[in-house]
Amino acid sequence: MVEELPKFHEIENPVRTFMSKRVFGVDSETSIQEAAEKMVEFNISSLVVVKNDEIIGLITNDDLKKRVVAKGLDSTTEVEKIMTKELITVDIDTSVKEALEIMAGKNIKHIPVKEDGEIVGMLTFSDLIDFEKQKLETHISRE
């Protein structure tokens, strides 16, 4: 098996190569239901939460499952009540490897990406899967 390991030169690359440049946000007073609708509409798994032009938190698929459905919480509740407040971010020049280590260590699947102190992107496990999937598809199509 060891001989079959692919060479992940790519994990030394900066997260700017893999992140989504589209970061979607909702106002902190938005209802959970409306936020979920937006996630479905844009086929995304996280939203940043904005208050007075500042990003104050993040909501993800897992938050909806754990803090809303599993708790029987009313979906008219404001997103501010269920968002993750502790924003863990990485700089745009951080390597994918380091970002993955942070995600694994903190057990998170989404990490906002900063450039010059501003959030300019979102790195998700899905981005990394899509990247892997693209490679798989390339492999499939080249056969």
Add this chain to the structure above:
Amino acid sequence: MVEELPKFHEIENPVRTFMSKRVFGVDSETSIQEAAEKMVEFNISSLVVVKNDEIIGLITNDDLKKRVVAKGLDSTTEVEKIMTKELITVDIDTSVKEALEIMAGKNIKHIPVKEDGEIVGMLTFSDLIDFEKQKLETHISRE
């Protein structure tokens, strides 16, 4: 970039190598909230739905987001009301490549695995990521 593509010999391997052998189920009359609690407790992203000892459907993270939270549905509703009824399955000897093509074509992230007509496992995108992550970690730890 093309030169850097890893060789995915593994995608010719059967899904039995990558699937989760633990398949969790809930009774069709279980409430959505209870099902979500179970998913959180066991850290899983799907559950099969059982009625009269037969698997009649599947519920996933995406179903909770799309059909419950985004619709403002009461979480005391029975899972049978929101499950995916059309069960797409693969045989345990199907290649990962073929399973991936089915998942991509049907836009699904979970696929129950059958052996001799019985569901014996679940293949998820997460299994494939974990596999990729393990390889990344192996790569990291060997540096």
